[in-house]
Amino acid sequence: MAERTVAWKPRGQNQLIGKKIPRIDGIDKASGAAKYSADINTPGTLFGKVLTCPHAHAKVVRLDLTAAEKMPGVRAVHAFAQVGQEVRYDGWPIAAVAAERPEIAEDALRAIKVKYEVLEHWVDEEDLEGAKQAGRTKDTRRRPKGDVDAAFQSAKAVHEGYYGLHTVTHCCLERHGSHAEWKGEKELNVHLSTQNVSGTAPQYAKALQLDAANVAINCEYIGGGFGSKFSVDQWDIACAIMAKKAGRPVRLLLDRATELKIAGNRPSVFAKIKVAADADGKVVAWDSYQWGTRGVGGGNVSLSVIPYLIDDVPNKRQRSVGIRTDCGSYRAWRAPNHPQGCYLTICALDDLAAKLGEDPLQFFLRNLDRISKEHLRQTFAGELKRAAELIGWKEKWHPRGQGGDGPIKRGLGLSMHTWPGRAHQANCTLRIYPDGTVESLQGSQDLGTGTRTVIAITVAETLGLPLSAVNVRIGSNKYPFARASGGSTTVGGVSGPNRRAALQALWKIFDLVAAKYEVDADSLEARGGKIWSNGKVVCSWKQAASLIGPMPLEFHGEGPKKDGLTSEDVGGVQMADVLVDTETGLIRINRFVAVQDCGLIIDELTARSQVMSGMTLGIAYALSEERIMDRKTGRFINADLENYKLPRIGDIGELVVEMYQPDSEYARGVVGLGEPPVISPGAAISNAVANAIGVRVPVLPLTPQRVLDALKGGVA
Amino acid sequence: MPAQQHSRQRGPSFSRRDFLKGSGAAVAATAIVTAPQEIDAAQESGPKVTSAEPTEVTLTVNGRNYRLKVEPRVTLLEVLRNDLNLTGAKEVCETTTCGACTVLIDGKATYACARLAIECEGQDIRTIESLRNGDQVDEVIAGFVKHDATQCGFCTPGFVMATKAFLAKHPKATLEDVRKGLGGNICRCGTYKGITECALELARKGGA
16 A cells, blocks of 8 residues: 555455445345335325326316215325316326225225316327327427438438337336325425435425425335436325325325326337448438427437437438327436437448448448547447357358248347446445444435445445445435436446545554554555555454544545546447247347446446346337327326236346456446446347348337238338 | 115125136025025135125234234235235235235245235235345345345345245246246346346255
C-alpha cells in the first residue's frame, strides 16, 4: 500500500471483486422471509381495492358510493373520478375501498354504482390510415442529412421493408401498490413497491400536504419494476387517504388485470424502411417512416434511436407519426426506445445484407465504422467474433431459405446494441464499530440486480474482510440519498461511494494501527481479516477496530466522481439459433448466445443473471408477449397471465452468456448492465427466423399465425 | 342482514365435490327433500359448504393446527397470507396460472389460490416457511441461491416449492423432465436457467 488515491485494486489482487458470488439476500428471497410491500401485515391492516372503468372512452354520468360506504366491514371509500369527468381508457380508476377483509372489499366494489356515457374511441396502434381519419395523429420529423434520393439512385443495393413491434407491458409480478400507516395526523409510514426509495416522499408530501421529512418510505424488497415504479401513483395516495379516514393501516395493490392495463407499457412502433448499400457494401442511405403509440398522450418511439447504433449514415431521412390511443400510458420500459430502434434497424440491415447475397456477420463487421460511438467499434468486433465462435456461425450459417429440406427449418441471426449505463448520484454512510462490525447505509433499492451484494463485496474487498462482516442497509429514505434505480445506473451508483467511504475508513484505521504498533502506515494492507505490513501480520481487524475508541467511525461516500471508479457506454452482441416449424408456425429457441461488456464486474454471478434476464424478457417480446386491444370495444382483452403470454422454463432454449472481459474492460471501471441485454433479442431472433424460412416475419411477437402469414405471402 | 335472507343462505348442505361432479341443481334438489343428517352420512368425507357465512375451519400448516373462522369463498392463499402471516406464498396472477403461491398439500405441489381454505381441513399443508429453520435451509433453497435462481425474488418461493415437489417425484430428472415438470410457474425477471441448473444438480445427487 503506497499512495492514498481512490481507485480499484489491480485486477489480480481482488479477493471478491469479479468473482461469482451468490447474493447475500438470496436465502431470504428463496425462503419467503423477504418482506415485500405486498406482504406487510401490521396489526389492524385493512385491504384496499380499486374499481376501474370498463370503457375505452366515456363520461361518468353517475357515481354512487353510498351502498359501499354503508356495507358492514367497509372502513373507507375514496373516489378517483367525479361525475362529469371523461375517463380515457379501459382500467381508468374510478373508486377505491378499504375493508376488514379482501372479500368484503370486493363486495363493496360491486356495490358502487357507476353510469357511463360511452364516447368514441380509438385503440388500434398499427392502422395508420384509420388513425389519421380519426384525427388521432401528430407528425414529427428530423432535418434530413445528405441527399437521400440521390444516394438511393446510385446505390448498389436497395431494400424496402415493413417492420413493427406491438405494445408490451411491464407485467411486474408484485403488482403496483403500497401499505400506508399513519403515526398521528402528520407522520406517514409507507411500504411502497418502488424503484425510487429516496425520491418518493416529496410526492406524498405534495399530494397530502405533509412535510416531506415526515414521510417514511420503506422498500426492503420489490417484486419487479422494469421502469414502471418510479412515481407514487394515485392509488398509493388513495391508500394513504383511506388509512387516515379509517384510522387504520391500509394495504392496496392493483389487481392483475389493472396492473397490466394501467401500470405501464412499452410503446409500439411500426415502420416502412428503405435502406441502401454502396458498391463497397457500406450503408449509404436510410429513409424511414414510422408510427405507433405511447397511449393516451400520443407520441411515438424517439427518432434519436432511428437508425439505431449503425447511425453514422451519410444520407438519412426519418419521419414519425404519434397516435393518440385510448389505452394506458407508457412508462419507461427497460432500455426505453432501444429495443424498438434496434429491432427496426438491425432487421432492415439484415434484409439489406440478404439482398446483397451476403453473410450478415461480414456485413455488420464491415459497417462497424458506421457506429458513431467510435470507442465501441473495437469492442463490437471482438464481441461479434466471440459470439460467432460460441454459436458456431461458421459451420451453421447458410444463405436465407436454405434451412433444411423438411418442414422444420433452422436459422441463425444476430444483433448488436449499446447503452450508456453511467453511475447515478448516490451517497452512503459507512460505519466501523469498535467491535469491528461494519455497516453501510443508503436509500437505494434492489430490483433484483443484487444491490446489497454489490455493496457488501465493494466494502469487504476494500477492508479485507469476509463478505459476512458487512451489514448492508437499503430500502429506507431515512438513509443517505440515492437516486432511483433506472437506466442501469445502480451498481455503478452504489459501488463508487462505498469504495470511496471504505478507503477513507481503511486509511484512518491504518493511521491508528501505525501509531499503536509503530509501523509505517504506507506499508499497511488489509487482507483476510488482518492488517499486514510487508508480508507480516500486525494485528487482527478486530484489534485494529478497537483502537477507534468507544464511538463508531463514520464516513460519508458520494458519487459519481471523476476518479475512474465508474464510466459509461457498453456494447453487446447476441446471436440466436432457432428452429421454425413451417407447418404450424411454431418457433423454438435452440441456443441463444450473448457476449456482453460492462466494464469492471463486481459480481460475475449476478452480472450474468442480468444478461440472462434481458435475454429471457427478449424471448418474451420476440415470440409471445403482446397487449391485444379489441378495436370494437376498446378493451385490453388479454389482461391476465393466461392470455398475456410469457415464456415458461421450457420455452427459452439454451442460454449461453459470456461476459466480455479483456483487461481494458476492467480498466474502465463499473458500467451499468441491467438494460443492454434486453435490447437485441427481438432483432436477433427475428433475423434467425428470416434466415431459417427465407422470408421476414415483419411484426413482433412472432406468433405462429404471423409466421404462417409471412410464409403464405412469401415476400422477403 | 335481514333474517329471511339469512335463513335462505343457511339452506341445505351439499358437498363441493358432488357439486363439481355433476349438475349442482340436481344435487340441491335432492338435498331439499332429504334430512341433513342423511346427506352427511351419504357423503364421502370432505368439506361441506353450509352457508356463505364465516365457517370454523382447522388447518394444519407446517405441522401446526390453526383454528379460524372464514367465509367459504376465501382461498387457502388468502388465509395463509392474511390470517397466518405466512407471506412466502405470493399472490400474483389471481387466475391459477403462475404458481407464485405454490404450497405442498399432502406432498403435492398445489396452487394455494386454487383451493378454498375450507377444502383443506385435515390435509397436511406445507408452505415455503417450513423449508427453513433459522440458518438451516432446505437444499432446494440453497441450490437456488448457489445458481442465482432468484432476482427480484417474487416468484422464487413458489418456484422452490414446485421444485421440491418435482424432485421428490422425479429424483433422477433429466433436462427435458425439468423443462416440462417446472412449467407451472412463471418468472418475469428471467431466472429459468438458474432454476434449471439447480434442479439438474439436485437430480444428479438423487433428488431433494
